[in-house]
Each structure stands twice: as C-alpha cells, then as structure tokens.
Amino acid sequence: MTDSTVYPIGTPGQKWTDAEKAQWLAQVTIKRSYQEEVVSKLTPLANQFEQVQYGALSYDTDKYPLFGFKTPNWDSNKKTILVTGGVHGYETSGVHGAIQFLATKAKHYSQYFNIAVAPCVSPWGYETINRWNPKAIDPNRSFYANSPAEESAALMAFVATLGEVYAHIDLHETTDTDELEFRPLLSARDGVEYDKGVIPDGFYLVGDSDNPTPEFQKAIIDSVAKVTHIAPDDNGQLIEVPIEQFGVINYPVKKLSLCAGITVNHFNTTTEVYPDSPHVTTQQCNHAQVAAITGGLDYIVDYLN
Numbered sequence: 001m002t003d004s005t006v007y008p009i010g011t012p013g014q015k016w017t018d019a020e021k022a023q024w025l026a027q028v029t030i031k032r033s034y035q036e037e038v039v040s041k042l043t044p045l046a047n048q049f050e051q052v053q054y055g056a057l058s059y060d061t062d063k064y065p066l067f068g069f070k071t072p073n074w075d076s077n078k079k080t081i082l083v084t085g086g087v088h089g090y091e092t093s094g095v096h097g098a099i100q101f102l103a104t105k106a107k108h109y110s111q112y113f114n115i116a117v118a119p120c121v122s123p124w125g126y127e128t129i130n131r132w133n134p135k136a137i138d139p140n141r142s143f144y145a146n147s148p149a150e151e152s153a154a155l156m157a158f159v160a161t162l163g164e165v166y167a168h169i170d171l172h173e174t175t176d177t178d179e180l181e182f183r184p185l186l187s188a189r190d191g192v193e194y195d196k197g198v199i200p201d202g203f204y205l206v207g208d209s210d211n212p213t214p215e216f217q218k219a220i221i222d223s224v225a226k227v228t229h230i231a232p233d234d235n236g237q238l239i240e241v242p243i244e245q246f247g248v249i250n251y252p253v254k255k256l257s258l259c260a261g262i263t264v265n266h267f268n269t270t271t272e273v274y275p276d277s278p279h280v281t282t283q284q285c286n287h288a289q290v291a292a293i294t295g296g297l298d299y300i301v302d303y304l305n
Contacts, residue, residue, distance in 0.1 A: 007188030015191035021136040024185075028130065034064065034123040038086075041099050042067055042119065048107065050074075055154035057124055059134055064123040066151075068158050069102055071110035079166035079304070080114040082159065083293055087140045087151070087170065087259045089125020093273045093282070094171035097289020105290060109297050116162050121259070122151045131182045136189055140172075144257045156262055167267035169296055170260045171289045172206075174199060174239070176276040200238045201277060202231030202247075203288055206270040208260065209250035216267045216299050221247040223295025228273070228280050228288045267300065 006012055010020045045051065049069040057064035085091075085098030098119035106115050120126055122139050132138055133149055142149035143156060159165065176199055187194035203224050207217050221230055230247040231238055241249040253261035253268065260268045271292045275285045 007184045007194070010188045010191075012188075012193075013191055016136065016189045020189075024136060024189075025134055028128050028134075030127050031129050032127055034120065034127050038095060038099070038120050038123065038126065039065070039067075041096075041103075042069075045069060045099075045102050048072075049102065052158065054118075054158035055150075057150060057154075059124050066118075066121070066123070066154050066158075068116060068118045069106075070162075071106060071113075071115045073110075074114050076163070078112065078114045079300070080116065080162055080164060081109070081297065081300075082162065082165045082168040082263065082265075083115070083117045083171070084121060084155065084168070084259055085118070085171040085289075086120035086122055086126055087155075088131045088138075088172060089120075089122040089127070090129040090131055090175070090177065091171075091173035091273075092126075093173055093275060093285035093289050094271075095120045095126060097171050097273075097286045097293075100286050101290045101293050105294055109294075112301050113166075113297070114162075116159075116165075118155055118158065121155050125151075131185075138186075140259055141257050143259055143262045152259075155259070159262055165263035165265050167296065167300055168260055168263055168265050169268070169293050170258075170270045171292070172270055172272050173275055173285070174204075174272045175274070197240055198234055199276075200231035200234070200272075200274065202229040202274050204231040204238050204272045205248045205292075206253075206260070206272060207244060207248055207250045208253045208268050210252060210254065211266075211268070212244060212250050213267050213269075214245055214248070216296060216303075217248045217269060218245060219299035220269060220271075220292050220295040221245075223291045223298070224271075224288050227291045228284050229277070231274065267296065269296065 085094035
C-alpha cells in the first residue's frame with residue numbers, strides 16, 4: 001500500500017470483526033515456498049543434528065511442518081542456548097541466519113553448550129511475507145498460556161522439552177514495510193489512529209527491561225558492527241523507545257508476550273536487522289544474524305570461565 005494513514009480494509013476508528021479479518025485474508029497471496037527455500041536447506045542438517053518435528057500448522061499440515069534442531073550428545077552439565085527465527089515470517093534473515101548458524105557455527109559452539117534452534121517458527125508467514133498468521137494474530141505478541149497463535153503454542157511446547165534455557169537469541173528484522181504496511185494494518189485491525197514512526201537505518205537490539213544485561217548486549221553490537229552498520233539513535237531513541245546504550249533499547253519482553261520472554265533465562269536479546277538499507281546485501285543480513293549469535297555466545301563462554 002502507499003504511505004497512507006488509512007488502511008483500505010475496515011472502517012477507521014472501529015475494530016475489525018471476523019468479516020474484515022476474512023477480507024484481509026482473502027487478499028493475502030503465497031509469494032515464496034517454505035518447502036523449497038527453507039525445508040530443503042534443513043534436510044541436510046539432520047545428518048549433523050537431532051531434527052525434531054515439534055508440530056505442523058493446521059492451515060496445511062503437510063506443507064507447514066515445524067522443525068527444531070538440537071546439537072547431538074545433549075549434556076545436562078552444559079548450559080542450553082536457544083535460537084529462534086522467523087517468528088515474523090516476513091523477516092527473512094531471521095530464518096536464513098538461523099539456518100546459516102546451524103550449518104556453519106553450531107557444531108563449534110556445541111563443545112560449550114547444548115544448542116537448540118527453531119529456524120522458522122511461522123512458515124505460513126514466511127510464504128506470504130507476513131507479520132501475522134491467517135487469523136490476523138501476531139505470533140510475537142502471543143507467547144502466553146493457551147495462546148491463540150498455534151505457531152507460538154507449538155514453539156512453547158517444544159521449548160518446554162529442553163529443560164532450563166540459559167540464553168535465548170531471537171532473530172528479527174525491522175523493515176520499511178513495518179511503516180508502509182504492518183503498522184497501518186495493525187492500527188486498522190485495532191480501530192486506532194495510525195501514527196507514523198521512524199525506521200532505524202541499521203542494526204539494533206531489543207534487550208529485556210527486567211533483565212537488561214548491558215555487557216551481553218554490547219558484545220553482540222560489537223560483533224555485528226564488523227558485518228553491518230549499527231543504527232544511530234534518533235534524538236536518544238530507536239522506534240520511539242529511549243536507547244539503553246548505542247544500538248540497544250529495552251522492552252518488557254514477558255509483559256508483551258514476546259518470543260524472547262518465553263523462558264526464565266540469564267541472557268536474552270532480540271536482533272533487528274535492517275535489510276532495506278542500500279548499504280547491505282541479503283547475505284550481509286544473514287551474516288549479521290550469525291554475528292549476533294556468535295558475539296553473544298563468545299561473551300557467555302568468557303562470562304562462565
């Protein structure tokens with residue numbers, strides 16, 4: 001859509017009913033293949049890691065299986081690290097960064113940690129390049145008991161099998177379509193006025209305001225800065241939230257039912273890659289996600305020693 005404050009579905013100021021949600025879903029189209037672009041890359045990884053199918057989306061159980069991967073020789077004496085990607089299906093480097101980490105780095109770090117990776121939490125969202133699921137629900141605001149988002153419920157059930165999680169890194173992007181499409185769409189669904197925001201030009205992190213771990217966040221920023229540029233603040237803010245330090249803001253992740261808050265952990269962060277910058281390539285975005293994971297893990301290795 002164009003940069004407009006009025007979304008073309010619904011009546012301004014009125015929350016959507018099931019009719020508007022159905023109208024929205026009817027105009028959503030498949031734009032890429034989860035099976036061809038994601039599952040095909042996961043299949044070879046089953047030779048190196050324990051592959052777990054932890055569910056399948058009811059929209060099409062054959063088309064949308066949900067996969068997690070665990071490093072072999074799971075050891076109760078090691079700390080467990082969780083990496084998640086694709087909670088928002090349109091945030092592409094979250095998915096492919098998680099896959100690249102599995103393919104290139106996870107084996108190395110398995111000497112220090114048990115590692116579990118869920119590369120694509122929302123495969124329908126991946127195919128439709130969408131923030132929501134077909135029920136017009138944002139999975140990344142739905143990580144709570146009896147979740148209405150089956151993507152979120154399935155991931156929580158998988159994570160519950162892992163035991164205590166020491167650190168969780170959730171891979172995301174902030175894209176231009178957040179302001180051009182998804183925030184106006186959210187405002188329309190909820191019957192509130194859309195107030196245009198500013199997309200940060202560069203990578204940043206969302207830490208946990210209840211467990212901010214600034215040194216951990218800085219280690220990740222320093223690692224990613226070797227790959228892509230870090231977002232400068234906008235008058236001391238990023239996405240209208242005060243910065244905690246360069247490239248870092250904090251959210252109450254559990255209160256907001258975000259993916260990064262699904263475990264009781266010592267360290268967590270949410271990455272935000274900016275793929276629409278003219279200064280980055282698709283592969284740089286994937287590299288940035290991997291650099292975020294490895295920067296965090298290197299910090300934890302030193303922290304524990």
